[in-house]
Amino acid sequence: MTGLPLLSLAIWVPIVGGVIVLVAGAGNNAHRARWIALLVALAGFLVSLPLATGFETYGHSMQFVEKASWIERYHVDYHLGIDGISLLLILLNGLTTILVVIAGWRVIDTRVEQYMAAFLVMSGLMNGVFAALDGLLFYVFFEATLIPLFIVIGVWGGPNRVYAAIKFFLYTLFGSLLMLIALVYLYNASGGSFALADWYRLPLPMGAQTLVFIAFLVAFAVKVPMWPVHTWLPDAHVEAPTGGSVVLAAIALKLGGYGFLRFSLPIVPDASHALSGLMIALSLIAVIYIGLVALVQTDMKKLIAYSSISHMGFVTLGLFLFNRIGVEGAVIQMISHGFVSGALFLSVGVLYDRMHSRQIADYGGVVDRMPLFASFFMLFAMANAGLPGTSGFVGEFMVIMGAVQSNFWIGFAAATTLVFGAAYTLWMFKRVVFGAVANGNVAELADLEWREIVLMVILAVAVMGMGLYPAPFNAILEAPVSDLLLHLDRSKLP
Amino acid sequence: MVGLSAFDYAAVWPEILLLVMACLILLVDLFLPDQRRHVTYVLTLATLGAVALVTGWSARAESAYALHGMFVDDPLSDTLKVMVCIAVAAVVVYSRGYVVARGMFRGEFFTLLLFATLGMMVMISANSLLMLYLGLELLSLSVYALVALQRDSAAGTEAAMKYFVLGALASGMLLYGMSMIYGATGTIEIPKIAQAVADGKANATILVFGLVFIVAGIGFKLGAVPFHMWVPDVYEGAPTIVGQLISTAPKLAAFAFVMRVLVEALGHPSILAEWRQMLILLSVASMAVGNIGAIAQTNLKRMFAYSTISHMGFMLLGVIAGDINGYGAGMFYVVVYALMALGGFGMILALARDGFEADRLEDFKGLNRRSPWHALLMLLLMFSMAGVPPLVGFYAKLAVLQAVVNAGFTWLAVVAVMFSLIGAFYYLRIVRLMYFEEPTDTSPIHGYTSARLLLSLNGIATLVVGIVPGWLMSVCQYAIQSSL
Secondary structure, eight states: OOOSSSSHHHHHHHHHHHHHHHHTTTOHHOOOOOOOHHHHHHHHHHHHHHHTTTTTTTOOOOOEEEEEEEEEGTTEEEEEOOOOHHHHHHHHHHHHHHHHHHHHHTOOOOHHHHHHHHHHOOOOHHHHHBBBBBBBHHHHHHHHHHHHHHHHHHEEEEHTHHHHHHHHHHHHHHHHHHHHHHHHHHHHHHHHBBBBBHHHHOOHHHHHHHHHHHHHHHHHHHHHHOOTTTTHHHHHHSSSSSSHHIIIIIIIHHHHHHHHHIIIIIHHHHHHHTTTHHHHHHHHHHIIIIIIHHHHOHHHHHHHHHHHHHHHHHHHHHHHHHHHHHHHHHHHHHHHHHHHHHHHHHHHHHHHHHHHHOOOOOOOOOHHOOOOHHHHHHHHHHHTTTTTHHHHHHHHHHHHHHHHOOOOHHHHHHHHHHHHHHHHHHHHHHHSSSSSOHHHHTTTTOOHHHHHHHHHHHHHHHHHHHHHOOOOHHHHHHHHHHHHHHHHOOOOOO | OOOOOOOOOHHHHHHHHHHHHHOOOOOOOOTTTTGGHHHHHHHHHHHHHHHHHHHTTOOSSSOOEEEEEEEEEHHHHHHHHHHHHHHHHHHHHHHHHHHHHTTOHHHHHHHHHHHHHEEEEEEHBBBBHHHHHHHHHHHHHHHHHHHHSSSSHHHHHHHHHHHHHHHHHHHHHHHHHHHHHEEESSBBBHHHEEEEHHOSSSSSSHHHHHHHHHHHHHHHHHHHSSSSSSSHHHHHHHHHHHHHHHHHHHHHHHHHHHHIIIIITTHHHHHHHHHHHHHHHHHHHHHHHHHHHHHTBBBHHHHHHHHHHHHHHHHHHHHHHOHHHHHHHHHHHHHHHHHHHHHHHHHHHOOTTTTOOOOOOGGGTTHHHOOOOOOHHHHHHHHHHTTTTTSHHHHHHHHHHHHHHHHHHHHHHHHHHHHHHHHHHHHHHHHHHHHHHSOOOOOOOOOHHHHHHHHHHHHHHHHHHHOOOHHHHHHHHHHTTOOO
């Protein structure tokens, strides 16, 4: 291990960089803002790479730990550390930030410095969420991400952006305020400690566990989002600019899944067991019902948003199966969904930048004009449908296997997604890409430019690589998942 | 009797200095021609600075008494007094552009501010009900005059009238309550009252009867529901700069009032249970009315008024917790609130011009286009008031929630966060106007450099203190712990 505080760097380089972009780009200096933003995004990703190279794959304790007293009065520590799950999410976050900066290069032409700064700051905060080992520190990062995302949706979003931004903010704030009370309760119950490690050991009676579980559930379910608190997501996705949609889908939604892993399951295992039936039912509703809802969408972004909810249903399903393959599958599904949904939103963004329409009906025959784009889009659509050989397959397959292990009918219900997912994705793909050239606007479409090609290639490599060779992911996840299952097996009832 | 000598100079030095300087400035100002009026301004600032320094200098860990035990100098009073001086000094710096443009750049404004400050300091250091009342009246009378300072402003006069009538009523109630307590315990000195209650010598019925009136008076001074009627009208009608004063420093003094009367004098567990119930009612009603009422406002000053009401409800949660931890949280809350309110009003002042108040919500439309820096500062202030981390307002809420959950009132915490969710909506609306809408008014923002610098400092402070909140929390906790 090196002496450098790598995790702090991963958090603060993007945040400080974002402030620099804000200052340097002030006064309509868009060009400079873009370049500095790209440099900062690259630097942010680079400082997170040593985390991967120095990571001890099968280590059971938290790694790269940093600890310093932060608020002495309440014994809050600036306590960072990562396991395999956090590592993957941090890397995903760094990569996504680079993509978002590049994706907004040409399209964003007003207040560029604010746009770029918002994404960079957000990226640093997200790293903070994934690295925090202190409950309050987690909450601070978790909530702080709302501010930049609110601004991004509201300033650069579509026509209905104000409604979407406020709905997004209030929905998520509602969830997290209840969580705050749960955190305060745990603080008092543990005799004045916000440390996650203390909370993992804290015995709690069933009644308290259930209430804490519900408070966490509301917070994380809104983030994931789970049915029935998902309604903010389609609005936010549709109205957000492409970069906003990408970050929302690739990273922000993961906060919910990650929260379940770090908080709900290990802190209140008995309540998690008791309420797992409810969680599985909600997850299956998300998978099946929302999958059907996606089928009837006429707006591409909305369709992908619903598909996101449906896929995130797999994550929560896998987590509450309480077996190794299910939980591992859930984490892999989180990462994969980050790539795939990010790629799909970028693809729609590519079309939207040219045509300024997200309606499926406005397209048709795109392949004639944009063959290169069509091939990439095809790959991502296939990954979304869960085609073997893409990353989408691995996670879904593992979760379905885990489900069959616990109950055949759960597995059966979950597996229907392979049908619905294929149906809505490929049907959309067919209507947009194939067929006769629909109208004069489509006829004038130009294929990808080099910047877009870079984005597509990076994502395609990620999707294919993860699909063909998932072994390293499984290896990294082995230790944290066993630890989690160990926590789940031990009753914490006093 | 705890007091040693009848007159311990060290304990009252800051007040004496302030009184002398206020009279001196009043005199000096008479001989100043209008173009040299800035001398008054500088002298006022210097006085406040000197008083803060002397207070800080003479601060000791143990309590010192003066004036036959009617006056106490303890860490709580020192801390709050320094903060009051800072807050009033900030108001003075913010005021310059505003009062110059409105013909209020006169000696009265500054001397009244100083006398109000003296009132607050006396209140904070009071060790007897009489002293408390004297301080309160000195503060109130100065502020009534300040509200009415723009003689030909109909709104200002109306606000002053309302404030005065209702304020006099509240003072009457307070005095009546105090007389009841005197009747029950036979003393007006705070430690002796506490002693009498603890010994069980006080007549419980009369005591509780008096307590009701005291709580009503406190509710009025804090602006807690149902004694809040004056707040929106006064905030809206008073000159913005006076609104800024009312919403900041006096809240610190009012907090000291609560500590002295409810906690020090009547903090015995038997009485605590009585006033706790009343405060719970006040607190929940304030959070409800404040947060819901603010949504309907189109005037920013009125919105801040309702926001103050809700914040005071939140602050009371700390007092309701009824232990050292909770009082420390309440103190932290009120200090943080003063910081945010200073900034919020400072922003209205910064946007105000000659004959234009910039106090309607639409005046903030598209501020990000006009001045990204001002918009960013306001964004920080608004999110801080809404209680979003990492801004300092969040830690204030966290501290009182922790205290109240610790005291076993988890339901109260749930109610509080639900109302603060409603509250988030109207703070978000300001951010929405600034960032998501196009400006209707594109004139550049002018102002004195000092005020602009202070505003920047004020906005940034909500973020910086939010990132490192530990020291301020410790200061508040120390002040409470070593004084009660």
